[in-house]
Amino acid sequence: MRFALPLLALFALACGDDTQPTASDGPPADGHTVDARSPDALSDGATLDAPRPDAPSDGATLDAPGPDAPPPDADNRLTTGASCVNDSDCLSGNCAVAQAGKRCATTTCSATCQVIDTAGTACVAASAGTDPKNECTANMATCEQEQCNGTTGTHACDVANGTSCGGSSCSSGVETSHICGAGSCGSIAVSCLHYSCGATQCNSSCPARGNNANCAAGNCCNGAMACVTNTLATSCGSGSVDCTTGVSDKACVNGGCGCTSAADCGGMVPACDTVSGVCVPCASNADCASNSAGHVCGTTHTCGCTTNADCPAGIAPMCVPITAARCGCGTEGVVCSASQRCTDFTSGATCQGAPGQACNSGTECASGTCSGGTCGLLPLGSPCAGNGDCSSGSCIAGACG
Numbered sequence: 042m043r044f045a046l047p048l049l050a051l052f053a054l055a056c057g058d059d060t061q062p063t064a065s066d067g068p069p070a071d072g073h074t075v076d077a078r079s080p081d082a083l084s085d086g087a088t089l090d091a092p093r094p095d096a097p098s099d100g101a102t103l104d105a106p107g108p109d110a111p112p113p114d115a116d117n118r119l120t121t122g123a124s125c126v127n128d129s130d131c132l133s134g135n136c137a138v139a140q141a142g143k144r145c146a147t148t149t150c151s152a153t154c155q156v157i158d159t160a161g162t163a164c165v166a167a168s169a170g171t172d173p174k175n176e177c178t179a180n181m182a183t184c185e186q187e188q189c190n191g192t193t194g195t196h197a198c199d200v201a202n203g204t205s206c207g208g209s210s211c212s213s214g215v216e217t218s219h220i221c222g223a224g225s226c227g228s229i230a231v232s233c234l235h236y237s238c239g240a241t242q243c244n245s246s247c248p249a250r251g252n253n254a255n256c257a258a259g260n261c262c263n264g265a266m267a268c269v270t271n272t273l274a275t276s277c278g279s280g281s282v283d284c285t286t287g288v289s290d291k292a293c294v295n296g297g298c299g300c301t302s303a304a305d306c307g308g309m310v311p312a313c314d315t316v317s318g319v320c321v322p323c324a325s326n327a328d329c330a331s332n333s334a335g336h337v338c339g340t341t342h343t344c345g346c347t348t349n350a351d352c353p354a355g356i357a358p359m360c361v362p363i364t365a366a367r368c369g370c371g372t373e374g375v376v377c378s379a380s381q382r383c384t385d386f387t388s389g390a391t392c393q394g395a396p397g398q399a400c401n402s403g404t405e406c407a408s409g410t411c412s413g414g415t416c417g418l419l420p421l422g423s424p425c426a427g428n429g430d431c432s433s434g435s436c437i438a439g440a441c442g
Contacts, residue, residue, distance in 0.1 A: 121146065123144065131146075137157040138174050139173070148162065148163065153193060154192065155167070155197075156174065168189070169190050177198035178198070181207070184204065184222075186199070196224045202221060203221065205219065210241055216232075231374065235260040235268040245341065247267065248262065253268070267321070269310055269320055284298035284299075289305075289310045290305065299317075310322055311323075312324040322344055323342055323343065328344070329344035333353050334368055335368045346366050352368035356377040356378070371383070380394065381393060382423070393416075394406045400415060403417075420441065421441050425441050
């Protein structure tokens with residue numbers, strides 16, 4: 042037993058003392074301080090900091106977000122008006138065709154030749170001569186071209202009114218041509234008057250005086266190589282004809298029947314072209330002042346037109362671009378009678394009763410109204426021949442104003 046106490050002391054030194062030091066015990070031998078209140082104090086006197094609640098489990102450290110970092114789940118899609126490729130590129134979910142490229146849009150432009158504007162908020166017409174959505178196909182049978190024409194909708198690919206949409210033909214003194222109007226190809230028939238038919242069109246001149254090959258029956262070729270109505274007899278020139286018996290060209294001029302003044306023309310071909318010495322439908326615009334074909338005397342000495350302003354208001358207000366442009370009611374070139382008014386500027390002729398004409402119902406009247414058996418006055422904007430046609434009492438530039 043005398044060895045027991047020394048052995049117990051050695052065992053205590055080997056295993057250590059688990060008794061916590063106190064302030065009165067003084068500092069540990071290694072110099073570390075130990076907080077007696079901390080349950081996490083290390084055995085060597087070091088202290089443990091409490092872990093941060095957001096610390097990763099693997100011990101890595103967390104960096105605070107920088108000032109320029111995007112917020113969590115930020116939407117980086119494009120705003121309205123920005124250039125885009127697909128619908129998914131845009132916050133609006135709509136990447137629409139624009140005049141150039143595509144843009145994020147808030148609306149859908151579904152009409153033919155309609156595109157989104159640069160702001161991406163409104164639909165506008167594609168520029169004439171372009172086709173951003175590839176919607177136009179050239180087809181003259183339906184009067185369509187391969188580009189937009191500056192409008193939108195059903196007729197946005199139409200060629201201009203008056204464009205030829207087919208060959209012409211000529212038979213029995215009548216020339217038939219095909220032109221476009223309001224998106225359809227229509228035909229217009231025009232008399233050759235004093236001339237006969239050529240291969241596909243009316244002849245417009247003749248070879249020489251007395252050579253009537255290109256003239257219609259009852260007409261002859263004068264010195265100006267134009268076919269005119271004439272009756273040949275005796276007394277003038279080598280052919281010994283009597284010009285005075287004809288219905289026009291009643292004077293003997295330069296060895297052939299012609300004229301020196303309108304008096305020699307007999308009224309049927311009322312004007313005298315004093316340069317050529319032959320009777321013609323007109324020699325100046327003044328000769329066409331009351332002509333329903335138009336108020337302009339053209340280079341071929343026929344009355345016609347170049348714009349609607351050259352046409353008689355009310356009865357033939359539209360200048361129709363046919364072989365020789367002339368006035369008409371709509372694209373057919375029909376002239377309404379003095380007791381009628383044209384109600385269609387753009388397509389087939391529609392002539393209805395003028396104000397004051399007898400009627401049974403409004404459908405017979407240009408005004409659309411029939412009261413007391415007579416057609417009523419025309420409303421604002423209607424084609425008119427004079428102030429008396431209009432309910433406003435004023436006809437301005439061929440329309441009630």
